[in-house]
Amino acid sequence: MKPLDLLIAEDQHLVRGALKALLELEADFRVVGDVASAEEALALMAQQPVDVLVSDIEMPGASGLALAEQVRRRWPACRLVIVTTFNRRGYVRRAMTMGVDAFLLKDAPSEQLADAIRRAAAGKRVIDPELMLDALAESDPLTAKERRALLLAAEGLNTAQIAAQLCLSEGTVRNYLSEAISKLGAHNRIDAARIARQKGWLY
């Protein structure tokens, strides 16, 4: 029987190598490539068929979700397995609506990854139950502009600098931030940024 061709996308070199070693232990898997960014993944997939893409969600440049979107569009047959970190949950809902096949925590038992890959290849959906809860919990209340303002605020920019970046007036920026603070039940912009980040709403 033909083995499953896997592509691993993960920016941290060490973790990538380790994942590769782990998956190559499985007799029915063949790791056809391992890359450090979304761009490299797309380039490699253009040259060679891949059955399952195993991707981290956070990578420099285009995120794992942007990659997933591209792949879904250009190679609809390729299955998508996304791996994420404990405290960056909350991407699940967006991942789901985008047609990701499996979604796991990096904190899951390692056998579970191989299992998830096989199930995804068989056309099933695998969501870590812990993440499932988050997905059902609440949806992102922020508008795109509120998010952008909050993101800049989280980086330490003040209202004037944010306004300059977004080509808005200071007053408007403060209105956006005020909205975000109230929507998130936070006490100030720092708190709001922390909450949003923790829920995966800051990107």
Add this chain to the structure above:
Amino acid sequence: MKPLDLLIAEDQHLVRGALKALLELEADFRVVGDVASAEEALALMAQQPVDVLVSDIEMPGASGLALAEQVRRRWPACRLVIVTTFNRRGYVRRAMTMGVDAFLLKDAPSEQLADAIRRAAAGKRVIDPELMLDALAESDPLTAKERRALLLAAEGLNTAQIAAQLCLSEGTVRNYLSEAISKLGAHNRIDAARIARQKGWLY
């Protein structure tokens, strides 16, 4: 020749499993255990000799550095290899003064890990050159109190709440934060927290 007995400490299950798979590929290594926390690591080491401890620096509860300190004291023969993330550099200096043997980025090529372990076991010191630069660069300018105040500010607490936590007056807290902001060349407390975190000075 006797293989090197390794213990892996890393809280993310998947990454831990993957690292284990990677290191078990080496003929001269034997992974005698893999644990998810500093406590478990100490417990296991009490029962069984370990030549090299490979540890993540950030784990729930006691950090990798606290673990390293314990190990250094109780099993001085055990070599210490610390692995860390790209944007949590700056621990290097503290790690160095604590006698850690090797310090790597998770973002390093994976062969480098095996290599670093062998060198560490041979009594050599291995510091990722990229991290070396950081270590030489600058030392932490924050006092303990400034750090504590900044840490709480980074979590979204306001001045009054921080003052209550630290049993200080609001005025003093603002003085500390003001000092921290100026020392770090930041524009406000958010900015200061971001800078300090990035340099590894917020703990």
Add this chain to the structure above:
DNA sequence: AGTTGGCAGTGACATTTGTCAGCACTTGGC
């Protein structure tokens, strides 16, 4: 005894941030 330095606090002040109400303009639906 006097000096120095660090720590905690105070008071005053300017600036920034958070909140709110309301205005003007565009867009799409009816």
Add this chain to the structure above:
DNA sequence: GCCAAGTGCTGACAAATGTCACTGCCAACT
């Protein structure tokens, strides 16, 4: 054409934050 919704702006105000100069205390040093 009219209405409603969304977007960006303004002004005003209260609250929080950032800055600075100065005081009192204590411990260490000479």
